[in-house]
């Protein structure tokens with residue numbers, strides 16, 4: 001057993017920095033691009049498709065209890081009704097005023113629903129690109145707790161028949177679902193129910209547990225590969241909650257600079273104090289890992305076996321940046337690819353006087 005573990009360690013660490021960040025042959029280059037798009041397009045879907053009720057239940061987080069309901073709103077009813085034009089319009093009209101306190105406190109990092117007040121504590125259900133959250137405002141202080149339930153498998157009804165916080169539990173009505181189509185267009189995912197009538201219950205005590213007191217609950221840290229028992233996962237002196245790149249220590253060199261240049265740019269909007277807003281990148285490249293970003297970033301390994309359980313089945317990555325290819329004749333020229341939900345751009349990058357000059361060399365837009 002020990003031998004096997006040792007062997008596994010050697011295999012998983014065997015790639016050199018050169019291999020992790022650079023690509024050489026044109027063949028690998030094309031193949032890599034194909035693979036990196038597959039990462040976004042097919043892997044999650046193919047993997048998520050393998051799940052049936054039994055497999056979802058077998059692999060469910062141990063803190064989650066599932067109760068079968070006799071009377072319930074079906075996935076179809078809930079999703080159709082909440083998407084109807086009439087209801088959408090009404091909802092958006094009232095949304096701003098209804099969730100004013102939450103929007104203010106969480107600076108619009110979530111879409112809220114199902115607000116509830118218990119004593120002087122306000123709760124709301126929150127959704128963002130990473131998944132589902134319970135948001136709380138207590139004594140003017142906002143905190144959000146990640147549920148760790150993948151939207152690839154769990155659908156939470158928009159309309160909850162009962163208050164969501166009850167007797168020390170978060171209780172959410174919903175269904176088991178699967179993603180049915182639209183690969184490559186996250187946000188346009190379509191779902192179908194595989195079993196309706198579920199009540200998902202999580203003990204509040206388990207949900208709010210933040211062992212290292214860094215502001216992120218244990219479930220969040222485990223889901224994304226941070227250390228739930230260390231408030232400074234990468235040991236750079238900045239705690240996970242405030243570290244824009246909490247997984248890896250930032251460095252400054254020409255290749256980290258190249259990756260920084262290629263990060264999606266959101267203009268003047270300041271995202272650095274949005275602690276629940278993350279861009280997730282799938283990359284094993286050390287230079288990419290060592291960036292100093294302007295907003296919170298997290299990294300997921302390329303190899304699906306090394307991913308966290310949550311990231312194995314949940315597509316939370318909306319952008320990607322590939323490996324670097326060297327120009328055989330000019331040591332200052334490199335090629336690199338960057339892609340988003342519906343486009344992909346190939347760049348030729350020249351390092352000149354300490355700066356990168358990028359030129360578009362190709363790409364596509366869907």
Ligand SMILES: [Ca+2]
Nearest residue numbers: 210212214216
């Ligand atoms: Ca924590």
Ligand SMILES: [Ca+2]
Nearest residue numbers: 227230231240
């Ligand atoms: Ca931590």
Ligand SMILES: [Ca+2]
Nearest residue numbers: 234236238243
């Ligand atoms: Ca840190």
